[in-house]
Amino acid sequence: MDMKEFKTARMDKQTMIITIIVLFFLILFPISSFFFYPPKPVISITSIILMYGAIIIAYCFIPRRIAVSDSQILIKNVFGSAIININEIESLQRWNKVGFNLRTFGIGGLFGYFGYFNGKDSWYVTNIEKKVQIALKSGKKYILSPENPEEFIHTIQQRSIENAPS
Structure with missing residues (x-):
């Protein structure tokens, strides 16, 4: 792996x-x-x-680790991990929206934006200018901010193509 x-x-x-x-x-x-x-x-x-x-x-709450394996994305902070299966991703994109977001339950500004926003979106954001949105087929969304968003998206897209059923 x-x-x-x-x-x-x-x-x-x-x-x-x-x-x-x-x-x-x-x-x-x-x-x-x-x-x-x-x-x-x-x-x-x-x-x-x-x-x-x-x-x-x-x-x-700051993510200590963001990693992409052949089939999953791992987002880990001190309290636990979020694991996203790549085959469950509906869409993956840079998310440049900076406007109003409703904080449902979380932290809005101290070291970043973590928790639930806009209902059920899970945020792991330390930089609002480098956000990536991962939308799952179930409707759940994850927003995170890797230092290099383009490389992150490209890596996931490559893994998705490699794991696609033939």
């Missing part, structure tokens, strides 16, 4: 700015709460745990 690895795209400028602003707030607010008068240490400690926990959880 020949496995081809793809790097997750580096954050685009907009995502980087959102990440810096949100990190600034999430890091400084809990620390500043120690200077409130009268002191409320329970609130201060709870806010540190919640906000620093949010940072760690968001960071763990």
